[in-house]
Amino acid sequence: MVGIRLACGKMILRILIALIFLVAGVLKLRDPLAFSDGIAAFQIFPAWIINPMAMILPYFEILTGLGVLSRRTRSAAALAACGLSACFVVLYASALARGLDVTCGCFGKWEILQASTRVGFVRAVVLLGLSVWIYLSRMPEKWRDGRCAVPR
Amino acid sequence: MSWVARDIALIAAAFAASVVLGISTNVLRRVPLPMLYKNPEARVLSAVSPAAAITSGEPEVLEYKVAVQTWKASAALFVDARNPPFFEEGHIPRSINLPRDSIVQAGSIAALADKARPLVVYCSGEDCDDSRIVAKGLLAMGYSKVSVYSGGWEEWSASGSPVEK
Numbered sequence: 548m549v550g551i552r553l554a555c556g557k558m559i560l561r562i563l564i565a566l567i568f569l570v571a572g573v574l575k576l577r578d579p580l581a582f583s584d585g586i587a588a589f590q591i592f593p594a595w596i597i598n599p600m601a602m603i604l605p606y607f608e609i610l611t612g613l614g615v616l617s618r619r620t621r622s623a624a625a626l627a628a629c630g631l632s633a634c635f636v637v638l639y640a641s642a643l644a645r646g647l648d649v650t651c652g653c654f655g656k657w658e659i660l661q662a663s664t665r666v667g668f669v670r671a672v673v674l675l676g677l678s679v680w681i682y683l684s685r686m687p688e689k690w691r692d693g694r695c696a697v698p699r
Numbered sequence: 700m701s702w703v704a705r706d707i708a709l710i711a712a713a714f715a716a717s718v719v720l721g722i723s724t725n726v727l728r729r730v731p732l733p734m735l736y737k738n739p740e741a742r743v744l745s746a747v748s749p750a751a752a753i754t755s756g757e758p759e760v761l762e763y764k765v766a767v768q769t770w771k772a773s774a775a776l777f778v779d780a781r782n783p784p785f786f787e788e789g790h791i792p793r794s795i796n797l798p799r800d801s802i803v804q805a806g807s808i809a810a811l812a813d814k815a816r817p818l819v820v821y822c823s824g825e826d827c828d829d830s831r832i833v834a835k836g837l838l839a840m841g842y843s844k845v846s847v848y849s850g851g852w853e854e855w856s857a858s859g860s861p862v863e864k
Binding site for chain 1: 702705706707708709710713714716717718720721722724725728732733734735736737738739800826
């Protein structure tokens, strides 16, 4: 019973992480200009890399989100989520240290999802924690056929 | 192959796919992103005039009292530089909406036909730079009397001045 609850909890977390990356990726695709301004606001990247990042990163986030949902690609996608989240944490920590007020453009122009640098940092740390937990936690074999296990 | 190597290979494949998708879909966009990033001010100035960075000066900055007097006397046209959803939520009465990325359309707006007409540009508030960027763009386009109301929408609405929705 405890095993099934844990499996359900893990599945919900995976869906949550997948949704975060999918929503963030799709919203960035809708407004790449706002995202490139968001990247530039960190004042850390040279001009030649900002727009290519704004073109490529949304697709990488979408693929990461989709990958977390698939059993075959889950481990790699969780590792990618760890890498992305770690980058966000470093970027926000750097912005905080330099006293920059940045909105990353993580969610396009959706003002309601924008956040101050401090809130963005906390959000990135939480996302990193969840991603690491999902990557490190291997679902034991005996729970794989439980009610919440993702079908092979 | 160990599972870590398999994960890294999958990530590399996803990244390669993202590069192909990102660059190919950007080409298909109505307005593709250029490969080299330009900040909003440089974008606006290069859109209105190639020599704008040299020719445009800094706009005059108005405090709240002066902005209100100007508005009450209808001595200037107020220009809201925020994005349309924010303009639609509320704006200074009788103002027009001209976001920074639409500045090239200024010439087609009837209210902006007279380049000698005094203009007061505002955006969200003190932290927002769009009013200054739009004002500089308008100066570069040949509008001669352009100023910025620095307090913007936050100060105007908080002070109980009239608003329009």
